[in-house]
Amino acid sequence: MTPHLSRRRFLQLTGGTALGATVLTACGSGSGAAGNQIDFWYAFGTTDIQSYYQQYFIDDYNKTTPAAKVQMSVKQVDTLDRLTQTAIASGNGPDIISTSSPAQALNYVGNGNLLPLDPYIDELGWQQAFLPWALDVGRVGGKLYSLPASYETMAVFYNPRTFSAHGWKPPTSRAEFESICADAAAKGIVPIGAGSAEWKAASEWHVTWVWNTFAGPQALYEALTGKRRWTDPVFVDAIAMLKGWFDKGWFGGSTDRYFTNKFTDMYQKLATGGAAMMVSGSWTFTEIGPYFGADAGNDATWDWAPLPSTNSGVPAGVYPLSVGNAYSINKDGKNPAAAAAFLDFLVTDPSRQLNALAAVGQEPTPIKLAESDFPATTDPRMKQQYLLLNATKNYGYTTWTFWPAKSDTYIYQQMDKVLVGQVTPKDYCAGLDSLFQEELKAGKIPPVPAPMGA
Known part of the structure; x- marks a missing residue:
């Protein structure tokens, strides 16, 4: 863009x-x-x-x-x-x-x-x-x-008043993230405001952040430079984790609703306390404002926090880079x-x-x-x-910046099939690996800066 x-x-x-x-x-x-x-x-x-x-x-x-x-x-x-x-x-x-x-x-x-x-x-x-x-x-x-x-990155966006009302704090670990999601769902609150009705590639945002917070930047760099395969369990397990969260209805209220949810609805839910969090990119800064404050007819505010770690050995606060x-x-x-x-x-x-x-x-x-x-x-x-x-030295990689074109398209198109149970996480990663290796051999891989570590 x-x-x-x-x-x-x-x-x-x-x-x-x-x-x-x-x-x-x-x-x-x-x-x-x-x-x-x-x-x-x-x-x-x-x-x-x-x-x-x-x-x-x-x-x-x-x-x-x-x-x-x-x-x-x-x-x-x-x-x-x-x-x-x-x-x-x-x-x-x-x-x-x-x-x-x-x-x-x-x-x-x-x-x-x-x-x-x-x-x-x-x-x-x-x-x-x-x-x-x-x-x-x-x-x-x-x-x-x-x-x-x-350049931009991804983060957790939330309503501080909603968090205060329920005793939540911005999560820094998988356990904390899942605890908020479970508590929110039990109270009839959508844990993660999410949807892809207006942007079918939105599913790759979630693939991006779970791979960065579960596999970590070093593993991603190794895979992007041909030193590790996408069939590695660290990538498969991350996709399985994400699929499990969707199965619980944590993203958008249910998997079916995820595909029909519009961003306007999700921002409104965040402002009114109907959604606990959104995991999105820096572009949210220029989109979220109209739904909060006097112009929206409320006194709600919003804030953001770094991404939590979702796996041991991966520090919290990784910032996936988007150029x-x-x-x-x-x-x-x-x-x-x-x-x-x-x-x-x-x-x-x-x-x-x-x-x-x-x-x-x-x-x-x-x-x-x-x-x-x-x-x-x-x-x-x-x-x-x-x-x-x-x-930061703890930067990671967004799929739409550092994956070659065909692999990037595969990531979001096939991920939707994973979400509805048509493709398993293992088969999803195997299919990506096969396509990626072809693009790697053809010299289609974008330049990838080496990670600096946390």
Whole structure:
């Protein structure tokens, strides 16, 4: 997705609220033919984000009297990747190639479309600007081909008043998590607000967090790099655990209801005490607000907590990393140095990144941040998550960022069959392993940074 367009927000847009292909400035042809123009194609979730981006990223950059001005053409969210691929193949693509993930950028690397960015690492100070893992997600064959444009994670979201009323505390272990779920279910409260009616891939969120908290980042890294098989009991047992929770009706009230539940209903239940928790991604920050407080006609509040551990030996508080967008430079561009200068402006300034986070909820790039970098208007809950995410060594891996495309699709499509009893956890993992090994052999695995440990 774009840096301000999570998988959930992508759903909202393709459901009927997507912006049209409004062209802010004319799109040049031939990758900045005159060499004094940087062509940049992008997609936005809302008009306020588009306007903010135009003013504070594009216009502000052009005011710095650069060697080449940036011209941005806004495309529809659901067609940006396809339009870019077609244009690049014909030699008329943009100078800056925006992809939905490092995995998507991998396709351009294989076709020889991208310029290695390694000469700019030292020149522009990227090693010092980015978090230790951040450049690694754009490296293929030892060369840097893309920069991550945003990052997010997963967490437990809850209503503090509901927790206080029932004597619950944010869980840090499987036992604590299951205790809350059992108590909530006994009281007629939905333990985990969840549903996939509006986003069929939602099931992979739950696969992601249980694998990260049960198998752990080290085991996931080994499997993602071909050193461990997905048939390993640690992965099978995690899926069996998740299936058991669904069988108890803990997710969405029942497995059947899970497939028909809408996110609006789940947020409302969280606000009214009808649901105990939601396990979701950072995109929740920009979605949850309208259901809480005066605007929603209540005095409810919400908060978040790190993921609990669900297995001994895996520390609590793992943060699965999601890189939602990546920027690269077109190899056929006429002024790569100017394109690199624009990329540097786009992604490395903490003030610019965090002002956008506070103003319109634009997720920041994975650069090093200090508490003093955040504007006073930042939601303190959002600030807390990014400070912790910025500092953690206990990071993990989201399926939609670090699994190859076919394996990722398999994960959520086949998981739904596991939930309804059509496929066993063992067979599910065996099927994933077979498909993954094919993609591994074909070189389709996205770059995977090594874990740092808790």
